[in-house]
Amino acid sequence: QVQLKESGGGSVQSGGSLRLSCEVSGYSYSEYCIGWFREVPGKTPEGLAAINSDGTTAYVDSVKGRFTISQDNAKMIIYLQMSSLKPEDTATYYCAADFGGLTPVQALGLMTHVGGMDYSGKGTLVTISS
Secondary structure, eight states, rough: OEEEEEOOOOETTTTEEEEEEEESSSSSSSSOOEEEEEOOOOOEEEEEEEEETOOOEEEGGTTTTTEEEEEEEETTTTEEEEEEEGGGOOOOEEEEESSSSOOOOHHHHHHTTTTOEEEEEEOEEEEEEE
């Protein structure tokens, strides 16, 4: 069974950096698209970044130039390097996966819907103080 486990969240001051990790296990597909989204209570989930098995990436405008998604194919870990963090980046961050041939751009849109992707993790909390 496919499982995704996020880690790396925490509390940092505005302007700081964090690197989130998403460990993916239990899959047997050669193609995938994995992304990061965040949720704040009372707001629509926001798809942030996605990467597929051939390394193509996509980002939402609000994080372009600040967040970088990458992958370690050997370990099957997807990273989200976040820099120049702002208080409005405070949220619970989730990774999500699809194995049906989505493009990263499509994944950004689907992650705005609960259950839009095939699988997601339990999330990691990021708190940015001013």
